[in-house]
Amino acid sequence: xxxxxxxxxxxxxxxxxxxxxxxxxxxxxxxxxxxxxxxxxxxxxxxxxxxxxxxxxxxxxxxxxxxxxxxxxxxxxxxxxxxxxxxxxxxxxxxxxxxxxxxxxxxxxxxxxxxxxxxxxxxxxxxxxxxxxxxxxxxxxxxxxxxxxxxxxxxxxxxxxxxxxxxxxxxxxxxxxxxxxxxxxxxxxxxxxxxxxxxxxxxxxxxxxxxxxxxxxxxxxxxxxxxxxxxxxxxxxxxxxxxxxxxxxxxxxxxxxxxxxxxxxxxxxxxxxxxxxxxxxxxxxxxxxxxxxxxxxxxxxxxxxxxxxxxxxxxxxxxxxxxxxxxxxxxxxxxxxxxxxxxxxxxxxxxxxxxxxxxxxxxxxxxxxxxxxxxxxxxxxxxxxxxxxxxxxxxxxxxxxxxxxxxxxxxxxxxxxxxxxxxxxxxxxxxxxxxxxxxxxxxxxxxxxxxxxxxxxxxxxxxxxxxxxxxxxxx
Numbered sequence: 001x002x003x004x005x006x007x008x009x010x011x012x013x014x015x016x017x018x019x020x021x022x023x024x025x026x027x028x029x030x031x032x033x034x035x036x037x038x039x040x041x042x043x044x045x046x047x048x049x050x051x052x053x054x055x056x057x058x059x060x061x062x063x064x065x066x067x068x069x070x071x072x073x074x075x076x077x078x079x080x081x082x083x084x085x086x087x088x089x090x091x092x093x094x095x096x097x098x099x100x101x102x103x104x105x106x107x108x109x110x111x112x113x114x115x116x117x118x119x120x121x122x123x124x125x126x127x128x129x130x131x132x133x134x135x136x137x138x139x140x141x142x143x144x145x146x147x148x149x150x151x152x153x154x155x156x157x158x159x160x161x162x163x164x165x166x167x168x169x170x171x172x173x174x175x176x177x178x179x180x181x182x183x184x185x186x187x188x189x190x191x192x193x194x195x196x197x198x199x200x201x202x203x204x205x206x207x208x209x210x211x212x213x214x215x216x217x218x219x220x221x222x223x224x225x226x227x228x229x230x231x232x233x234x235x236x237x238x239x240x241x242x243x244x245x246x247x248x249x250x251x252x253x254x255x256x257x258x259x260x261x262x263x264x265x266x267x268x269x270x271x272x273x274x275x276x277x278x279x280x281x282x283x284x285x286x287x288x289x290x291x292x293x294x295x296x297x298x299x300x301x302x303x304x305x306x307x308x309x310x311x312x313x314x315x316x317x318x319x320x321x322x323x324x325x326x327x328x329x330x331x332x333x334x335x336x337x338x339x340x341x342x343x344x345x346x347x348x349x350x351x352x353x354x355x356x357x358x359x360x361x362x363x364x365x366x367x368x369x370x371x372x373x374x375x376x377x378x379x380x381x382x383x384x385x386x387x388x389x390x391x392x393x394x395x396x397x398x399x400x401x402x403x404x405x406x407x408x409x410x411x412x413x414x415x416x417x418x419x420x421x422x423x424x425x426x427x428x429x430x431x432x433x434x435x436x437x438x439x440x441x442x443x444x445x446x447x448x449x450x451x452x453x454x455x456x457x458x459x460x461x462x463x464x465x466x467x468x469x470x471x472x473x474x475x
Contacts, residue, residue: 002026005284006146007035012358014038014134017284018143020059028059033140034281038304040332041130042393048279054123055144058116062148112150116141133332134359222338226471229326231262233464238312241273241297248319248407249302255321256392256403264467266460267317269310272296274422277305277388290421303388303405305360309422313456314413324391324402336360336387339406346466351450360387362410364443382443385410411444412456
């Protein structure tokens with residue numbers, strides 16, 4: 001038995017990984033999909049199962065094509081007709097790349113990836129109302145190619161199979177080289193990464209050190225939604241990591257059933273924790289033995305996204321439990337920004353140069369960039385926090401509104417050496433960041449000059465007051 005793992009990080013998006021398990025002959029027998037992506041809609045387990053079955057079928061066919069391995073009944077596993085069709089297209093696109101009818105390895109690899117992508121897209125289409133956010137079929141196909149050790153997928157796509165493939169590469173930016181670095185990574189996060197449209201003034205602005213005015217740039221409809229929501233604000237008592245995970249889902253389901261009003265809860269932690277996203281692989285993300293030795297409880301939350309290290313007094317976490325109507329008509333990026341718009345407003349009102357970054361991160365300007373020309377350089381922005389969401393349908397035979405759970409964790413203090421001991425952060429995870437370690441990505445709020453001396457509890461009180469002002473402001 002063997003295990004092979006490949007991972008792909010979508011620029012500005014999320015990481016997806018495929019682990020292929022093989023038998024003694026090298027034939028794939030199982031595939032597992034994991035990562036810090038999100039899945040919107042009910043039915044995530046069914047979608048994941050379908051995608052993993054599709055990945056396994058692709059992996060077995062590729063294995064047979066290269067090794068001549070056989071299935072359990074002794075017969076070879078046939079490659080799909082789609083591969084033969086794509087091969088013909090590849091020959092037509094680059095006849096000079098072939099010698100006496102033999103395809104180059106690059107074209108073989110590109111044909112595999114395109115075929116896998118299309119089949120994964122078909123699997124996604126079978127699940128109406130459920131969609132992946134932060135990654136897509138192309139990234140999953142590339143992750144499988146890396147797990148299988150099938151060539152350099154970037155070089156493969158450089159061969160250029162046909163107009164359809166090239167359009168997909170240009171559109172997603174996921175297979176691009178430096179010349180496409182500014183292309184949004186995929187449709188689902190394009191608005192978040194390109195930062196155009198109604199939020200451009202709020203999310204992308206001038207020189208480092210410039211303080212945009214509070215309340216600038218938010219669509220008026222968003223403020224109307226917040227006023228109508230009028231959440232109950234709760235500063236909770238300290239709870240254990242296991243209890244935090246349970247109460248978060250419980251309150252969201254109660255709002256979905258119409259049994260609890262909209263609420264915004266500030267958490268307090270009674271003990272340290274490593275919190276893993278819903279779709280992540282714990283052994284691949286966390287040094288579990290070290291976490292246990294240091295007294296950290298490893299828990300899995302009910303939402304997607306990445307892993308966070310939490311110590312009492314070192315982080316600020318809050319959850320918004322809102323009826324489904326609050327995010328109706330918004331795409332994934334807009335939904336995240338709506339739910340955290342009050343936070344950006346509050347931090348700016350406190351003098352912190354804050355902005356949205358990517359799909360679900362909160363970034364603040366690093367002190368080291370003061371006085372530089374372009375505060376939008378990724379190296380000059382640090383991640384202050386990240387958010388995750390999940391939608392909950394109303395229970396059967398219920399008149400409830402359904403709910404969206406949105407929670408955000410902000411770093412207040414950071415022990416970089418501790419993070420390095422607890423987390424297994426792959427180079428691929430940092431591939432679109434201007435840093436070499438997870439700790440260097442983080443810019444704790446406690447280090448922001450306008451907040452120094454305020455203390456964590458004082459900052460929570462200030463954020464609560466700002467939320468009240470956000471709800472009542474007419475501008």
